[in-house]
Amino acid sequence: MSRRRYYLEDRALDDAVARFEAAIERVGGLHPLDGETVPLAEARDRVTAAPVWAARSVPHYHAAAMDGIAVRAATTAGATESSPLTLALGEQAVWVDTGDPMPPGADAVVMAEHVQVLDDTTVAITAAVAPWQHVRPMGEDIVATELVVPEGVRLRPVDLGAIAAAGHATVSVRRRPRVAIIPTGTELVTPEAAAEREAIGHPVRAGEIIEFNSLILSGMVEEWGGLPTRLPPVPDRQDLLRAVIVSAIDHHDVIVVNAGSSAGAEDYTATVLAELGEVAVHGVAIRPGHPVILGVAGGKPALGLPGYPVSAALTAELFLRPLLYRLLGLTPPPRPEVTATISRKLLSPLGEDEFVRVTLGRVDGRLIATPLARGAGVVMSLVRADGRARIPRFSEGLHAGAEVTVELLRDQAEIESTIVVIGSHDLALDLLASHVRRAGRRLSSANVGSLGGLMALKRRDAHLAGVHLLDEETGEYNASYIRRLLPDEEIVLVHLAYREQGFLVAPGNPLGLSRLRDLARPGVRFVNRQRGSGTRMLLDYQLRLEGIDPSAITGYQREEFTHMAVAAAVQSGAADVGLGISAAARALGLAFIPLFSERYDLAVPRRHWESELLAPLRQILFESAYRSAVESLGGYNVDRMGEEVRV
Ligand SMILES: Nc1nc2c(c(=O)[nH]1)N[C@H]1C(S)=C(S)[C@@H](COP(=O)(O)OP(=O)(O)OC[C@H]3O[C@@H](n4cnc5c(N)ncnc54)[C@H](O)[C@@H]3O)O[C@H]1N2
Numbered sequence: 001m002s003r004r005r006y007y008l009e010d011r012a013l014d015d016a017v018a019r020f021e022a023a024i025e026r027v028g029g030l031h032p033l034d035g036e037t038v039p040l041a042e043a044r045d046r047v048t049a050a051p052v053w054a055a056r057s058v059p060h061y062h063a064a065a066m067d068g069i070a071v072r073a074a075t076t077a078g079a080t081e082s083s084p085l086t087l088a089l090g091e092q093a094v095w096v097d098t099g100d101p102m103p104p105g106a107d108a109v110v111m112a113e114h115v116q117v118l119d120d121t122t123v124a125i126t127a128a129v130a131p132w133q134h135v136r137p138m139g140e141d142i143v144a145t146e147l148v149v150p151e152g153v154r155l156r157p158v159d160l161g162a163i164a165a166a167g168h169a170t171v172s173v174r175r176r177p178r179v180a181i182i183p184t185g186t187e188l189v190t191p192e193a194a195a196e197r198e199a200i201g202h203p204v205r206a207g208e209i210i211e212f213n214s215l216i217l218s219g220m221v222e223e224w225g226g227l228p229t230r231l232p233p234v235p236d237r238q239d240l241l242r243a244v245i246v247s248a249i250d251h252h253d254v255i256v257v258n259a260g261s262s263a264g265a266e267d268y269t270a271t272v273l274a275e276l277g278e279v280a281v282h283g284v285a286i287r288p289g290h291p292v293i294l295g296v297a298g299g300k301p302a303l304g305l306p307g308y309p310v311s312a313a314l315t316a317e318l319f320l321r322p323l324l325y326r327l328l329g330l331t332p333p334p335r336p337e338v339t340a341t342i343s344r345k346l347l348s349p350l351g352e353d354e355f356v357r358v359t360l361g362r363v364d365g366r367l368i369a370t371p372l373a374r375g376a377g378v379v380m381s382l383v384r385a386d387g388r389a390r391i392p393r394f395s396e397g398l399h400a401g402a403e404v405t406v407e408l409l410r411d412q413a414e415i416e417s418t419i420v421v422i423g424s425h426d427l428a429l430d431l432l433a434s435h436v437r438r439a440g441r442r443l444s445s446a447n448v449g450s451l452g453g454l455m456a457l458k459r460r461d462a463h464l465a466g467v468h469l470l471d472e473e474t475g476e477y478n479a480s481y482i483r484r485l486l487p488d489e490e491i492v493l494v495h496l497a498y499r500e501q502g503f504l505v506a507p508g509n510p511l512g513l514s515r516l517r518d519l520a521r522p523g524v525r526f527v528n529r530q531r532g533s534g535t536r537m538l539l540d541y542q543l544r545l546e547g548i549d550p551s552a553i554t555g556y557q558r559e560e561f562t563h564m565a566v567a568a569a570v571q572s573g574a575a576d577v578g579l580g581i582s583a584a585a586r587a588l589g590l591a592f593i594p595l596f597s598e599r600y601d602l603a604v605p606r607r608h609w610e611s612e613l614l615a616p617l618r619q620i621l622f623e624s625a626y627r628s629a630v631e632s633l634g635g636y637n638v639d640r641m642g643e644e645v646r647v
Pocket residue numbers: 008183184185187188209210211212213214258259260261262263264267288289290291305306307308309311376
């Protein structure tokens with residue numbers, strides 16, 4: 001068996017699009033789909049297939065616009081507060097309500113406020129009216145035959161209202177492009193099957209993956225106006241994949257196969273599409289999304305999107321979205337763009353257009369773009385993204401502080417209400433993000449460690465930093481670092497919580513570990529955190545206090561980079577004990593032996609601390625709802641939350 005059948009191409013993005021279009025032309029091209037008539041109540045977001053002309057006028061008769069008396073304007077001349085004019089009811093004046101048809105001969109309405117009833121047959125008016133005053137003449141709103149909405153409009157609620165007013169009960173809209181979404185991969189388990197298995201104690205195993213790309217892709221198709229069919233995952237077998245695609249071709253306008261796009265032994269997408277039509281492109285010089293396949297199958301456009309979720313979503317946006325718009329007779333609208341300052345250096349390979357997801361927030365008047373994780377498998381980078389920066393293929397990247405154009409993926413108003421937090425990550429901060437939302441703020445946090453957070457404050461890239469830095473000389477938290485790193489800034493150091501650090505051990509604590517000194521016991525295998533991490537500083541400080549020699553600890557040299565990695569080492573049995581937070585123990589079902597309490601603070605430049613933007617946050621720190629939510633995370637003490645600490 002040859003594992004690598006061929007090498008992927010490296011087509012430039014515009015060249016790839018041109019080849020894809022040429023292949024579609026060869027099978028007859030893409031034409032706007034036929035119109036279909038639908039009831040107005042079902043037509044929201046659909047695209048008009050023809051102009052809508054008014055079948056009648058609105059209003060379709062002259063209508064009183066106020067409650068009062070309908071009159072001939074000429075008969076009211078000279079009436080004022082001081083010299084009222086008497087009119088005979090029935091002859092010169094007729095009572096009308098707003099919306100009533102005007103009686104024959106009347107051309108204006110005197111508002112009830114200017115009418116005094118003298119007796120059953122006469123009224124006095126205290127104001128004159130001009131012709132057509134307080135009347136909505138026929139056709140004021142819509143004139144029969146006028147254009148209500150043109151062809152190619154995505155119908156909004158107000159459009160539907162106007163179409164109904166203009167005398168229609170239905171509207172002709174383009175048929176929605178039907179898109180077959182075919183996830184492939186023997187390892188895929190539907191979310192429903194995974195939940196059922198979890199419930200009966202057979203959770204998904206290593207190597208099995210919950211199938212979620214089809215949810216992302218079908219949601220995107222719907223947003224773009226298409227009608228997705230999410231097919232069940234197809235195992236990696238060429239005959240099965242072929243059969244599913246063949247049957248999908250008959251009932252769909254576009255075929256999307258997800259995964260099996262690269263050069264693995266079980267990547268059949270390109271082979272099958274080539275059998276059923278033509279592969280015009282396999283491999284585009286973009287990142288992520290490189291192995292994308294573009295072609296036709298059974299006379300329909302067919303795409304093989306890479307399996308990694310970020311790659312799948314990006315290639316759908318680049319190559320599928322324009323197709324759907326064309327089938328709807330539309331040009332895809334460009335996304336709104338902003339210019340932002342990139343907060344970190346971004347290296348990008350020459351030769352590829354790279355699309356980097358960023359978060360955005362306005363700090364000191366500048367829009368700051370912070371790059372998110374770049375891995376194509378990190379779906380959370382899509383969840384967190386506020387925008388997407390494109391690093392062109394002839395660029396090697398951006399230096400920190402450079403200007404970058406960002407396509408917006410979120411409403412700009414929401415971005416403007418964002419509190420930017422950079423620093424050490426903590427669950428209490430995640431909870432804070434939920435609580436500030438109720439006050440109309442958004443908290444976006446980037447995890448770069450405590451020192452990184454303080455450096456971000458120095459560069460004015462963040463509103464605040466989450467920090468837990470132990471001064472190993474004095475045992476003091478945070479203040480000395482702030483004095484040293486930010487000597488020119490007035491920083492408010494606000495206490496958030498004490499959080500427990502302790503041993504992460506196997507359930508039941510089989511080795512009976514309870515004190516720091518136990519790490520030096522023979523036969524105990526430790527797993528350490530990397531130098532520079534807050535947890536490592538805490539360990540080294542405590543070892544020194546207790547006079548324990550690190551070289552007596554088996555495994556002291558073995559370093560992991562996160563709490564979760566330490567917990568995983570203990571869970572797998574590769575180590576007996578590590579130092580970390582209780583949340584990591586809980587996540588992997590380990591036991592937790594609390595040992596120390598470390599202080600986690602927020603460092604906030606005073607001008608931000610006192611800003612309108614942070615006002616809700618200042619308040620939330622004193623609300624029992626937030627405090628008790630943090631406490632129920634377990635392993636936190638919130639007694640001094642909100643206290644300002646001397647720097
Ligand atoms: N030797 C090479 N290996 C890879 C290359 C390459 O050029 N040469 N390209 C890499 C790149 S870049 C990408 S992107 C991926 C694309 O791979 P496939 O399209 O063949 O996809 P899979 O390998 O089947 O899956 C990748 C990854 O994504 C998960 N996945 C797949 N489908 C779904 C789904 N519907 N829902 C959720 N997750 C899904 C899958 O389990 C894998 O973890 O190839 C690289 N390798």
